[in-house]
Amino acid sequence: MxxxxxxxxxxxxxxxxxxxxxxxxxxxxxxxxxxxxxxxxxxxxxxxxxxxxxxxxxxxxxxxxxxxxxxxxxxYSYFSTTPRGKYTIGVCLGTACYVRGGKKIIDRLKEILNIGPGETTPDQKFSLEVMRCIGACGLAPAITVNGKVHKQVNADKLKTLIANL
Ligand code: FES
CATH class of the missing domain: 1.10.10 (Arc Repressor Mutant, subunit A)
Incomplete structure (x- = not known):
């Protein structure tokens, strides 16, 4: 040991x-x-x-x-050709999430992190990506942070979620 x-x-x-x-x-x-x-x-x-x-x-x-x-x-989207940040935030843009505000979540994250999908912040802390359905449609919109699913995400609460990482 x-x-x-x-x-x-x-x-x-x-x-x-x-x-x-x-x-x-x-x-x-x-x-x-x-x-x-x-x-x-x-x-x-x-x-x-x-x-x-x-x-x-x-x-x-x-x-x-x-x-x-x-x-x-x-x-395959899970392979990356550039260094990823410490936290990879995946935003589901499957049908249910899209309809319930997934696009708004992307826009808000772009504003907060100042990066677009597929990019990483200069301090290497966050990467942003768009995903297909992650199986949480009943509680859409959903995002993942390093693979952990967050359901019924509210665009207004994203700042708090990010600040607590
Ligand atoms: S569409 Fe987003 S979890 Fe299914």
């Missing part, structure tokens, strides 16, 4: 060490195209996002063209 007073060394991990870890992961899964999505998930978990350089590294290991890896990364 690690000592509770020990500090985590993750923050000190160099990019080189992170690449080594990803190489090990690729070896563990098997350097095959069928494992690409799992490998991308792990790589995003390690780096926080999938830079073009990282995509090239994975493409080389799997002997795939970069365009193929890039195509997968940009197809």
């Amino acid at each position: 690690p000592n509770a007073t020990e500090t985590c060394a993750c923050a000190q991990e160099t990019d080189e060490q992170k690449y080594e870890r990803i190489a090990e992961i690729i070896e563990g899964y098997g350097a095959q195209k069928t494992n690409l999505i799992q490998i991308l998930h792990m790589a995003q978990g390690i780096f926080g996002y999938l830079s073009l350089e990282l995509q090239q590294f994975i493409a080389d290991k799997l002997r795939l063209p970069l365009s193929e890896v890039y195509g997968v990364v940009t197809f």
